[in-house]
Amino acid sequence: MPRALSYADRDLWGRTLSLLLIGFICYALPLSVFAALPASQANQPVLRIQGSNTIGAKLGPELVKGLFEAQGLRDIRSEAGARENEQRIVGRQANGRSVIVEVAAHGSGTGFASLQNGSTDLAASSRPIKDSEAASLASLGDLHSPQSEQIIAIDGLAIIVHPGNPISALSVEQIAQLFSGEISDWAALGGKPGKVQAYARDDNSGTYDTFKELVLAPGGRALAASARRFESSNQLSDLVSGDPNGIGFIGLPYVRQAKAIAVAAGESHPMLPSTSLIATEDYPLARRLFIYNDPQLENPWARALIDFAHSPRGQAIVDSAGFIAQTVQAIKVAPETQMPSDYRQLAEQAQRLSVNFRFQEGSATLDNKAYRDLQRVMDYLKQHDKLRNKVVLVGFGDPKSDPERAALLSKLRAMAVRRELAKQGVLFREITGLGSELPVAANDQDSGRIRNRRVEVWVY
Secondary structure (H helix, E strand, O other): OOOOHHHHHHHHHHHHHHHHHHHHHHHHHHHHHHHOOOOOOOOOOEEEEEHHHHHHHHHHHHHHHHHHOOOEEEEEEEEEEEEEEEEEEEEEOOOOOOOEEEOOOOOOOHHHHHHHHHOOOOEOOOOOOOHHHHHHOOOOOOOOOOOOOOOOOOEEEEEEOOOOOOOEEHHHHHHHHHOOOOOHHHHOOOOOOEEEEEEEEEEOOHHHHHHHHHHHHHHHHOOOOOOOOOOHHHHHHHHHHHOOOOEEEHHHHHHHOOOOOOOOOOOOEEEOOOHHHOOOOOOOOOEEEEEEEOOOOOHHHHHHHHHHHOOOHHHHHHHOOOOOOOOEEEEEOOOOOOOOHHHHHHHHOEEEEEEEEEOOOOOOOEOHHHHHHHHHHHHHHHHHOOEEEEEEEEEEOOOOOHHHHHEEEEEEHHOOOOOHHHOOOEEEEEEOOOOOOOOOOEEEEEEEEHHOHHHEEEEE
């Protein structure tokens, strides 16, 4: 007689089933099911998107254009909006009626404020919603839920300097010291003598919020008062690339002519913001890009855009816009002497998939991205005939006083992923846990420990 499911298992299965249903709609149904979407009336938008400049400057409008094309709209174009960093995407249906979507990119915080006052349908954010913001929006429902929180892309927060700056790698601690003003001359780090000039996004920016959380907050630091602040990502990057003493932080697509440097966190080795390291979220300053919506979403254009963003066609636009798509690929990892022997053997004989499974804070429950990644991984395994004895799961975690306990907890995380994939027919070659080996972040802060608690997928 089958074992009765525990409450936790029922919860996991229920969440997985609901997301698989969403995934079925997104991947399996043709976009023509939305053919009856309404047109604009009296020059009014059918959809309003407010929030992150990182998303709204290019990615958001390109996703809207892609949806318009999938709907068969014609004469698709962008128009300047009423203010700087605002635009209108306009298309024409076969019957000649116009469809208008407005995109305003004034920073992630403005998106949540606009959701609260009803002036937007979707909030674009380059950081997770804050607990205080979710509380203020509680009348709409649970904004942390998988029905509301949509991870549409992965981005890396690049640390940029002038192309002629000889420094090629910095630790997160050194970056914090440079931006807080504790290090004021490049000579202190072995660079050419010169007064450090920090360039930063403005207070409304999700990019700035991410930088504060990942770089400044761990040491209780604040951005130097002398830092120059910008709403525009492009403007910030261009000024850094022209300033021999400049340093800035920016979303990956906006590096432009500047030089990105390698970043180390804790005991991790320095990492450049490469596609594979950002896709797996191992790069210390990797981040997720979000769209948040009312859980009871009623606007058909908003639902259509979210489903399109998750689809293969939408993720191809994510890639072409310079961000990291969530499409699963196999990556060859170079074996290194400092790797544990079993892991080095994996690197020699197998390939790693470009996704890590991560967990909710303080929980063994997979997070919202992980539930969508389950279906992405399953699609890959089916397409490449890897369902039987070809998959290895490797769990990792943060240090414990007892190394054996750390190893056990890391294996239990791998078993949580195994349970979900096994339900869909995967037979595994091996499940293992490596404890606190190979950290990708510092373990002296909760944010770093959460990043180190991960499960990798390898295929033979």
